[in-house]
Amino acid sequence: MSSTACILCGFVTFLVNTQPVHLLPEIITIGGLFDKGDIKQEVAFRYAVDRVNHEKILGTRTKLRTIIEKIPPFDSFLASKRVCNLVRSGVAAIFGPQSGQTSSHVQSICDALEIPHIETRWDYRLRRDDYSVNLYPHPSSLSKAYLDLVRLFQWKSFCILYEDNEGLVRLQELLKTPSPNEFRVSIRQLPRGDDYRSLLSEVKATLEQNIILDCKTEKVADVLRQAQQIGMMSSFHNYIISSLDLHLVNLDDFKYGGSNITAVRLIDPEREEVRDVMLDWESGRALHAHKHLDKDLINKLRNISFWTTETALMYDAVKLFVMAIQALDNSTDVQMTSLVCEGEDAWVHGNSLINYMKLVKLNGLTGNIEFDALGFRTDFCLDIIELGMYNLTKNAHVVQSIQVGTWSKKTGANYTRTYQDTYRKIVDGLQNKTLVVSFAFNDPYIMKKAGWEDLQGNDRFEGFCVDLLTEIASILKFNYSLVPVPQNLYGSRDRVTGEWNGMIKELLEQRADMAITDLTINFEREQAVDFTMPFMNLGISILYKKPQKTAPSLFSFLSPLSLEVWMYMITAYVGVAFLLYILARFTPYEWQNPHPCNPEPDTLENQFTLLNCLWFAIGSLMQQGCDFLPQAVSTRMVAGMWWFFTLIMISSYTANLAAFLTVERMESPIESAEDLAKQTRIKYGSLASGSTTAFFRDSNLDTYKRMWAFMESTTPSVFVSSNANGVKKVQEENGHYAYLMESTSIEYVVERHCDLTQIGGLLDTKSYGIALPPGSPYTSAISSAILSLQETSTIQLLKRKWWKERKGAGKCNTSKDESGSSSMASELNLNNVGGVFVVLLSGMGLALVVAIGEFALECWDISKEDEVPLAAVLSKELKFVFKCKGSSKPVRKKDSEIDTGDNNLYSTETYGYGAKNPLT
Ligand code: ASP
Numbered sequence: 030m031s032s033t034a035c036i037l038c039g040f041v042t043f044l045v046n047t048q049p050v051h052l053l054p055e056i057i058t059i060g061g062l063f064d065k066g067d068i069k070q071e072v073a074f075r076y077a078v079d080r081v082n083h084e085k086i087l088g089t090r091t092k093l094r095t096i097i098e099k100i101p102p103f104d105s106f107l108a109s110k111r112v113c114n115l116v117r118s119g120v121a122a123i124f125g126p127q128s129g130q131t132s133s134h135v136q137s138i139c140d141a142l143e144i145p146h147i148e149t150r151w152d153y154r155l156r157r158d159d160y161s162v163n164l165y166p167h168p169s170s171l172s173k174a175y176l177d178l179v180r181l182f183q184w185k186s187f188c189i190l191y192e193d194n195e196g197l198v199r200l201q202e203l204l205k206t207p208s209p210n211e212f213r214v215s216i217r218q219l220p221r222g223d224d225y226r227s228l229l230s231e232v233k234a235t236l237e238q239n240i241i242l243d244c245k246t247e248k249v250a251d252v253l254r255q256a257q258q259i260g261m262m263s264s265f266h267n268y269i270i271s272s273l274d275l276h277l278v279n280l281d282d283f284k285y286g287g288s289n290i291t292a293v294r295l296i297d298p299e300r301e302e303v304r305d306v307m308l309d310w311e312s313g314r315a316l317h318a319h320k321h322l323d324k325d326l327i328n329k330l331r332n333i334s335f336w337t338t339e340t341a342l343m344y345d346a347v348k349l350f351v352m353a354i355q356a357l358d359n360s361t362d363v364q365m366t367s368l369v370c371e372g373e374d375a376w377v378h379g380n381s382l383i384n385y386m387k388l389v390k391l392n393g394l395t396g397n398i399e400f401d402a403l404g405f406r407t408d409f410c411l412d413i414i415e416l417g418m419y420n421l422t423k424n425a426h427v428v429q430s431i432q433v434g435t436w437s438k439k440t441g442a443n444y445t446r447t448y449q450d451t452y453r454k455i456v457d458g459l460q461n462k463t464l465v466v467s468f469a470f471n472d473p474y475i476m477k478k479a480g481w482e483d484l485q486g487n488d489r490f491e492g493f494c495v496d497l498l499t500e501i502a503s504i505l506k507f508n509y510s511l512v513p514v515p516q517n518l519y520g521s522r523d524r525v526t527g528e529w530n531g532m533i534k535e536l537l538e539q540r541a542d543m544a545i546t547d548l549t550i551n552f553e554r555e556q557a558v559d560f561t562m563p564f565m566n567l568g569i570s571i572l573y574k575k576p577q578k579t580a581p582s583l584f585s586f587l588s589p590l591s592l593e594v595w596m597y598m599i600t601a602y603v604g605v606a607f608l609l610y611i612l613a614r615f616t617p618y619e620w621q622n623p624h625p626c627n628p629e630p631d632t633l634e635n636q637f638t639l640l641n642c643l644w645f646a647i648g649s650l651m652q653q654g655c656d657f658l659p660q661a662v663s664t665r666m667v668a669g670m671w672w673f674f675t676l677i678m679i680s681s682y683t684a685n686l687a688a689f690l691t692v693e694r695m696e697s698p699i700e701s702a703e704d705l706a707k708q709t710r711i712k713y714g715s716l717a718s719g720s721t722t723a724f725f726r727d728s729n730l731d732t733y734k735r736m737w738a739f740m741e742s743t744t745p746s747v748f749v750s751s752n753a754n755g756v757k758k759v760q761e762e763n764g765h766y767a768y769l770m771e772s773t774s775i776e777y778v779v780e781r782h783c784d785l786t787q788i789g790g791l792l793d794t795k796s797y798g799i800a801l802p803p804g805s806p807y808t809s810a811i812s813s814a815i816l817s818l819q820e821t822s823t824i825q826l827l828k829r830k831w832w833k834e835r836k837g838a839g840k841c842n843t844s845k846d847e848s849g850s851s852s853m854a855s856e857l858n859l860n861n862v863g864g865v866f867v868v869l870l871s872g873m874g875l876a877l878v879v880a881i882g883e884f885a886l887e888c889w890d891i892s893k894e895d896e897v898p899l900a901a902v903l904s905k906e907l908k909f910v911f912k913c914k915g916s917s918k919p920v921r922k923k924d925s926e927i928d929t930g931d932n933n934l935y936s937t938e939t940y941g942y943g944a945k946n947p948l949t
Pocket of ligand 1: 519520547548549550716718719720721722770771
């Protein structure tokens with residue numbers, strides 16, 4: 030075998046490994062049936078045969094000879110006649126035709142005469158005749174590829190634009206959606222003629238962004254151009270083109286639109302084998318050698334893109350035949366036979382030849398070629414290609430379709446492009462593009478410049494967000510055009526109709542590429558549009574009139590302690606006095622000789638009467654003391670504890686009173702959202718159509734629910750159309766209106782309006798981000814730009830500039846003593862002084878235990894001395910104590926001393942077993 034045969038590498042392996050043992054006939058005739066006017070197929074067929082002969086692939090002796098018959102696409106009778114002509118000439122195989130109607134007749138004749146029939150046409154039948162193979166991938170496989178693409182892109186809905194019914198067959202897998210919830214499909218047929226604008230406008234009105242276009246390759250550019258004219262080729266739009274020949278379409282016009290155009294292809298022009306054939310074709314070497322084609326036609330064909338999927342398949346078909354006949358030659362002596370359609374005879378080698386065709390594996394222009402037993406192509410691979418603008422040099426871009434992945438039946442669709450590739454493509458696509466940016470006015474995010482009426486375009490506006498956008502645009506090198514949103518609405522969804530308003534609506538209806546201002550990222554919005562990384566964090570708070578300085582009240586001396594503490598103190602005072610009284614009666618050591626000069630008094634006195642106890646307690650509390658003091662351990666413990674308590678309380682009171690007298694009191698009727706919720710006198714509201722309103726509307730917390738019910742039901746409405754109006758309302762209503770506003774905006778406002786302040790902390794935490802239409806390709810690029818601006822502190826610097834340095838900042842003296850509630854002395858409540866009450870209580874408890882001990886000990890002594898049962902002593906003594914009457918008590922005497930007269934107060938009857946002076 031000649032080494033020149035190496036050009037077709039698929040053949041090389043085969044030729045090197047096999048040595049023919051038989052000689053092939055000198056001439057092998059093959060028939061080609063072509064639709065009239067389908068010159069490309071015929072040329073491809075001839076070119077492939079020419080190359081085989083020229084490169085002596087079948088050996089130096091054997092040549093392929095072609096017999097070409099042309100038939101009208103719908104004339105099956107003529108087709109049958111032409112096939113009979115071919116078989117009479119003794120053909121080894123018949124190629125074509127492309128028309129479905131004539132092809133089935135050809136197939137059945139070939140089947141009867143056992144002549145292999147090789148097709149390269151789109152055919153959706155599920156069964157083939159035995160003697161036929163088709164190199165064109167079966168439509169069901171292709172439509173599976175489109176389904177996999179849709180899944181890869183995670184489309185939730187799309188519209189199929191098809192030209193004829195074959196298109197629906199091609200996309201059948203998408204129509205029999207496995208799960209109805211996976212995606213929504215709408216189907217529209219392209220009208221006849223060449224004006225598709227009205228249909229495209231209808232699709233545009235549905236806001237559908239994903240389109241699958243199935244039409245002839247020649248029509249693709251036309252449809253896309255008209256789509257571009259009506260604004261359907263923006264970066265919001267994604268297209269899958271079902272044509273396998275997108276490389277033939279001039280897509281230059283769509284390079285700046287930014288829409289994503291994806292397709293699949295069988296031929297990869299980068300593959301060596303394909304490049305070799307294409308170069309050979311372009312050089313015209315093979316064609317010039319061809320006698321059958323006139324020069325004009327050759328030149329014409331060289332100027333148009335000749336290599337379509339179908340011409341490549343025809344080339345591969347010839348290659349397949351050559352491989353199969355060589356394999357047949359290895360096993361048998363091949364003879365060509367002339368046959369007649371009407372006869373009984375069939376070609377003896379036909380069966381083996383078709384089986385070899387189904388068995389061989391080769392690498393053609395259309396990739397791996399293999400067949401299943403039915404003659405359908407299996408195991409083929411499709412390239413996923415995407416149209417994109419790619420950076421050649423710094424300033425030069427080129428539009429090209431590049432391979433971004435592969436598809437095969439076994440593995441499905443696989444993206445081979447890295448995240449960096451995708452990112453670079455997006456960034457490249459953004460360059461020099463002008464994005465429409467919707468915004469709502471709010472100081473200091475976006476404001477009108479002074480004298481803005483005389484300015485033009487973006488120059489009319491200034492603010493934090495304008496600066497931020499300029500920074501992002503300079504990183505990503507895009508231009509932008511600022512467009513104020515109608516009615517200055519941020520965007521909220523109508524609960525009944527489900528429709529959005531404001532900037533979110535602008536994005537959803539594709540009137541803007543981006544929305545920027547103090548736009549809060551919340552769940553509902555995140556479901557509808559895409560958000561970038563946040564550029565600022567904040568929370569909802571309350572904007573309210575600064576608390577007014579109040580004149581000290583007549584009873585301001587009560588202020589240092591809360592009412593609660595005062596009440597507890599009074600209770601403690603009464604409690605301690607009463608306990609002292611009881612314990613003093615209990616303990617024997619508080620009963621004293623009223624006349625110290627008389628060593629044997631008749632009675633003992635207790636100085637702790639109830640009144641004295643109250644006096645003693647109040648005297649201690651007032652730090653004045655009193656003329657009698659406790660003697661017993663238990664009562665001294667009570668006194669000690671009480672003194673400790675009064676020490677702490679009086680010091681705390683004094684210290685706090687000093688603070689109250691030196692600080693001017695500023696009173697605010699509300700200190701938190703809870704305070705607002707509890708009352709109805711002060712109205713409160715928020716920005717209509719904003720996330721703050723949505724927060725209260727959707728909250729599940731009781732307080733916020735109550736606040737929402739109040740806000741909703743209040744008339745006139747408490748909602749305002751802009752933050753500026755909210756601020757004005759708070760000022761005008763002078764304490765009768767509080768505005769629920771975001772903390773960063775409050776920060777800006779209180780810096781400039783000294784009569785306003787923030788009340789309480791943050792009710793939630795959230796962030797501002799830039800919103801983009803759902804599925805926008807620019808989200809990650811803009812997020813990256815925001816992150817880099819955050820890392821270089823640019824955002825912080827911009828915030829400082831717009832909050833602290835620009836337009837009226839620093840007007841208010843916000844030093845501690847002026848700023849209201851934070852510097853106020855606050856009354857002491859139980860939390861501050863609760864501990865001292867606890868200590869007091871514990872002391873009282875301990876004193877009680879000691880008193881009981883003293884009492885018990887005394888009773889025990891008496892019972893022992895007088896030999897009276899302890900129970901009797903206890904009962905007598907307790908009775909006396911709890912009589913709570915009288916502060917004197919007879920002295921207990923020994924039995925001999927007891928006067929038994931009736932009047933004797935110390936008789937056993939009156940005092941029982943007698944009593945003794947506890948001090949003796
Ligand atoms: N920043 C808010 C928004 O995005 C405005 C507000 O509700 O206070 O809706």
